[in-house]
Amino acid sequence: MNAPALRAALRIARRDAWRAKGRSLLVVALIGLPVFVLAGADIAYRTWQVGPAEKIERAIGAADIEVQWFGGAVVQDPKGWLGNGGIGWQGASGPRPTTAQMLAQLPAGSRAIERRTNENGTQIRTQAGLKRAKFVGMDYADPIARGLVHQVSGRAPANEHEVALTAALSASLGRHTGDQIHLVGPDRDVTVVGVVTDASHRNAQTVFALAQLVAPAGPLSPADSSGWLVDSPGPFTWQQVLHLNSVGFGAVSRTVYLHPPPKSQVPRSFGGSSPSSTAVLASGGLIAGMALLEVVLLAGPAFAVSARRQRRDLALIATVGGRPADLRNVVLANGVVLGLTAGVLSVVGGLIAASIGIPTLGRLVDAVPGQFDVRPLEMLGLAMVSLLTALAAAAFPARGAARTDVIAALAGRAGVMGTRKRVPVLGSIVAAAGALLAIGGATASSGTVPILTGIVILEVGLIICTPALLGLAARLGRHLPLAARIALRDAGRNRSSAAPAVAAVMAAVIGAVAIVIGVASSSAQQRSNYRPVLQNHDGYLTLDGTQSKRAPDIAAALRTAMPSAQVLVLRAPNQDCSANDPTCTTSQVGFELSGEAARRAFQQGRYQGGMAPQTVFDDGAAVAALFGTPVPSAVAALRAGKAVVLDSTAIHDGTVTVTATTVAATAADSGPQPSHPHTITIPAVVVGQGFAMTQLILPSSMAPRLGVTLQPAGVLVHSSRAPTDREMQVADGALNRIDDTLSLYVESGYHNANSWLLLALIAAAAVIAIAAAVIATALANLDSRTAMVTLAAVGAGPHTMRLLSMARAGVIAGIGTAIGVVAGFVPPAAWVQATRRIAGPPIPDEQTLGAQVTLVVPWLPIAAALVGIPVAAALVAGLFTRSRLPADRAAE
Amino acid sequence: MTMPVLELRDVSRTHGHDDALVRALDHVSLAVAAGEFVAVMGPSGSGKSTLLNLAGGLDAPSSGDVVVEGNRLGGLTRSSLAQLRRRSIGYVFQNLNLIPSLTAAENVMLPRELDGVPIRRARREALAALAEVSMADLADRFPDDMSGGQQQRVAIARAVVGDRRLILADEPTGALDSNTGEGVLRLLRTRCDSGAAAVLVTHDARHAGWADRVVFLRDGATIDETPPLDVPEALLAGGRTP
Incomplete structure (x- = not known):
């Protein structure tokens, strides 16, 4: 191969591309379009994927460390809750330490502010009803918190009677600086003194107050991410994080986040990259490969026709001494020229589209984009993808060009390219191997890589x-x-x-x-x-502690909206303390299965995530609605003080053993307070014909024996037909006026x-x-x-x-x-x-x-x-x- | 006697087998010395083009030997044959001789570039070859912007660039008017007079008059070989050196 010959081939290709503009445009569009989309997507992804320095600043502001209390022995990813590995802990959690107790574990001279976050949020009384918002207690005016929020107007709250709202929440409530709002959780009127934006989420609906106003959900609740932002006198090392872990704290350190420790110093479960990440990458690569293969195949005919129109030129090149390789290169050069053109145009196009589109998109989506981030190497790589796609598309015609029958081409005869006998045999073997790998890989190994590889090989075999x-x-x-x-x-x-x-x-x-x-x-x-969670056409609405007080209003609203339906309030112990009420308690009442019955029940999903409480207290009034049909035996049993169960495996010798466990949600800085469980054994009957919305119905008389207090737990809407769209709109509207988080689920089958x-x-x-x-x-x-x-x-x-x-x-x-x-x-x-x-x-x-x-x-x-x-x-x-x-x- | 530039020794070319056997060329022998201009005449299907294809190594004989400047083509690889065409053999066809996407100079440069000659030198040689056929002024024109005669001149320049000594011309005047055709033949004659060997395939006896020797083919075999015909047009044109 010599450079002058290559240059001549490129020259011919360049001029031919210009002469056949329509065909060239078709190829450039086919090859360039996917790269254009990828280039734009890459820039958008990089722009939104904020860098580590920006990410840590958005998470902990100007602090050096964020510390949270977990109790027990903490094992954490070096990046803590910001990392992929997250955080784990073992053992009981004691009461949440005070700020002074926490600071005692840190280097002298450290200073901390508290950040209490209840992800369940607080409710704000509005003219229309209630509005739920995230509730963050933190003095964001403190220099430690700098960068977490941006003050849009007004100032930061300075006492327990002041709050700041995010702009999105302010707009949603129609309340601005100087207005009063009522917070249902702490039950107090507060003044809005400022409007802010969250550094990470443009549309965040958050109330900011001083820390003491916010009662955390409890240290082990998934809704709780309360902790301290700490300014330490020097860089906070991984060793210091490990020390905090040993005394029950988890920590995210700016220094460790930006300069992670070597894997050898990290607990094993957090030490490596996720093994699935390479598989995900490989799978993504293979899927992208298949898409590009499709592009190659779509562009292939254009190159083939181009090569055939060049046949006489190729023959002339052969007569002046061109080798088969020179003829091949002339056709491949078409691929180089069109591929490079497509690459440059699509990358530049992607860049322009991203520079126009990202600011527009940034205004629409919640996540705040970072700096406009163009990675030149990635753009170059994408342009190369375009070049390789074009070269691959030109490869088959180029192979044919190298075998040009010079005499036939000079004589103007078409010349038919035969296929060697071994080619289809080879193709069949490759295709069969691909199919075997795909199905065999799926049977034998883990991950999608062998399957996708097999499918790609199968396609290649068939193409051959x-x-x-x-x-x-x-x-x-x-x-x-x-x-x-x-x-x-x-x-x-x-x-x-x-x-x-x-x-x-x-x-x-x-x-x-x-x-x-x-x-x-x-x-x-x-x-x-x-598995439907309700009888078909039935509706159910779960009530939390606060909402249960308004159960009669809710039931009345639903009766008005759906006059033909039977609306019943179901009573059960409270199970939800998300309303930021420190006096709230939750109780779990149910029976335990053991051995095979429990395993089967679990595998059948019967004890997971139902809509309604597992146990309902009723004296017979709700039976017909619960079962969708009158069940006299169940009514009789409940009236006789017996339990009704839906699973025969729960019954032993005609009785069922029911356990009630009550947990008090507590004030800040203390752990949960579990009570002693109550266990009773009572006669029970099985009703097999009904529907497993609840597992257990107990007569109300059992509540005191179990030590639980009953309250409205949900509203059941029993109907023989599906609610009309109008009925649903009326119901949603009425519910929204009471509390905008109320939502009626209607079972409508698969x-x-x-x-x-x-x-x-x-x-x-x-x-x-x-x-x-x-x-x-x-x-x-x-x-x-x-x-x-x-x-x-x-x-x-x-x-x-x-x-x-x-x-x-x-x-x-x-x-x-x-x-x-x-x-x-x-x-x-x-x-x-x-x-x-x-x-x-x-x-x-x-x-x-x-x-x-x-x-x-x-x-x-x-x-x-x-x-x-x-x-x-x-x-x-x-x-x-x-x-x-x-x-x-x-x-x- | 000096070694011929082209020598066909008892060359045959057949297509097909048994009943479908076609003898495109049947035991033909021919030697063309340096400076010699040989015309090949015959009716359609007589094997003229086959002879030219074999002489340039574009096709291989079924039997016999083709020797160009001492190289037996049958013993050469495809790559060596291509090299021989780049360095020793130049083709000129009836029409569509040039690659339309290359300028006149680039068309002439092509064999030199394929041979790895640096672009500047290749261009210099191409311009010199174009000057010899009085086409230097049109070096940067594309074929579509040239007349048929001009295109054939460029093709002749490409056939001789790099001191190639064997020109194989297949009806080079077939698509030209008679005056332009005469000009092309005069050019070929001049190249032969300065040392090249040329084989011209033609239907036209007047054109054969430019040759030193005429070979007649019919049904693939040589039926006659004569000295040049003294046709009046050739004499009037006065281009031929006696």
Whole structure:
């Protein structure tokens, strides 16, 4: 290879690209579009992904450390709760230490301010009802907190009767500096003295007050992230963090965050990068690879046609001493020129789009973007992706160019590139190996990498086979009508342009079929696993401690909104202390299962995350509504002081053992105060016909024996029909006026949420497939002008030209779709295997939640694709084919 | 006697097998010395173009040997054959001789660039070759902006650039009017007079008049070989050196 020859090849390519502007533009657009999107996305991602220095400042302001109390032995990621590993602790948590006790564990000279955060927030009384907002207690005017909030107007709160609101909350409430608001949690009127914005979240709805005004949710509650922001006299090292861990504190240190310790000094569970991150990266790479392969295949025919139009030029180059490699390089140089053009244009375009789009987007989304961040190396990499895509697309035609039959080209004969016999054999072996790897990988190993690798190999194998398949198809056309016969033979003769188009259709159809089968299988599994939480059409609304006081109003509002429904207030011990009420207590009442029954119940999901309380106290009035039908035996049992259970495994010798545990939510700086559990054993009956919304119904007389206080726990709306849209609107409106966090859930059975997404994905795949066929057809039509002239000369009319064009598109789309449909079964088969492996062996119970996923093939859409895509491609090609006969200049 | 620049020794070229066997060239022998201008005439399908393809190594004989400047082409690799075409053999075809995306100079430079000659030197040589065919002024024109005769002159310049000594011309005047055609033949004659060997395939006896020798082919075989014909047009043109 010599430089002057390469330069000559590039010169020819550059000039040819300019001469065939339309074709060049098509290729540049096809190759550049994905890179354009990626470049814009990369800049947006980098801009929003704030750097470590900015991130730590947003999290802890100007402090050196943030310290939180966990109790027990703390094990933490060096980045603490800001890191991937998070934080863990063992052992009981004692009362929250005072600030002085905390400072005693830090170097002398440290100074701290308290930051109390109750993520459950507080409620603010408004004219319309109640508004919930995040509640942060912190003197943000202190220099330690600098950078956490930005004062927009007014000043920081200076005493317990003052608060500042974020701009979003101020706008939502219509309350501004100088106005009074009422906070329901601490139950006091406060004055708004300032409006601020949160450093990280533009739309945060937060009330800022001094720390003493905020009662934390409790140190072990997930809603609590209270702690101290500390200014330490020097850098706070990892060793010092480990010391804090040993005495029950977790800490995020600016120094450690910015300069993490070596892995050897980090507890093992937090020591390494997540093992899944490489797998995620590899999977992402493979998916991107498949998308780029599709682009390569779409652009391939353009290069092939370009190469064929250059045949005489290539032959001339051969006559003046060009080697096969020189001829190959001339075609590859087309790829270099168009790939580089696409790369530069798309990266510059992405840059411009990002610079315009990010400020606009920044105003719309909650997360505050950081500095506009363009990584030159990443942009260069994306431009290289474009170049490599174009080179890959040009590779197959280039291979053909190197084998140009010089004499045939000089004589103006078409010259048919044959396929060596071993090529389809090799392709079949590669495809089979890919399918085996995908399904075998799914069965045997963890992660998606082997599956995706297998699918990519399968596609490559099929692409290798495609030219031979086209050759085979060409031979089968003998008895077909003229247009179809010519189209099949043309596809066979011009394999360098037809094969990538067929492969592009195939790849798109593989994707579509895989998605259709995958989603159908997944939907079938979800449908069989769907467990309604209420009787169909019933509604339920959970009440927290504060809301329960307004249960009669809520029930009345629902009765007005839904006159035909039966509305019942269910009574149970309180289970939710999120309303920032220090006197609040919660109680859990239920029965314990042991051994096999518990395991099965757990696996069936019967004891997880139901809507309603597991246990309801009722004397028979709610039975008919709970079960959706009158159950006299249950009413009789409750009236007789017996428990009603829905699971026979809970009953032993006609009795059930019920335990009640009450926990008091406490004032700040002290831990939870669990009471002694009460356990009673009472006679019980099983009702099998009902619905498992609650597991246990107890007569109200049992409440004192269990040491629990009953209160309205929820409102059940029992109806024989689904509420109308109007009824729902009236209900939502009425509930919102009472408390904007109230929300009525209505059971409406299983809905396939994927259907629109599925339809969109299938449509996208079909569009790609049809586009591939039509592009290839348009290029083939251009390429066969001479033949068209001959056809016209022997009397073919415009009708024949159009039919021929339609047949070309139909042939390409038809062959591609047929291969794609067959190969499309591999990815879902692999997915099913992988899902089964992850789910483990089936549980022998027909009510099992983890019903095994099986391959469900929706034959109708697949058959529709098999017929519809070629027909649609043919119709589109026919639509865009000019009826005018080609001018005779092609015969020159 | 000096070694011929081109020598075909009992060369045959067949296509197909058995009943479908076609003898494109049948035991043809021919030697062209340096400075000699040989015309090959014959009806369509007589094997003229096949002879030219074999002479330039674009095709390989079924039997016999083709020797160019002492190199037996049958013994050369594809790469060596390409090198021989870059350094020793120049082709001129009836039309579409030039690559449309390259200027006249770049078309002439092409064999030298493919041979690894630095771009400046290649261009210098190309301009010199163009000057020899009186085309230096049009060096930066694209083929589409030139007349047929001008294109053929550029093709001849490309055929001789880099001191190549064998010019194989396949109906180089076929697409030209008679005056322009005469000009092209005069140019070929001049190149031969200055030491090159040329083989001209033509249908036209007048054009053959420019040659030192005429070989007649029919059905792939040499049927006659004569000294040049003294046709009046050739004499009137006065271009031929007796």
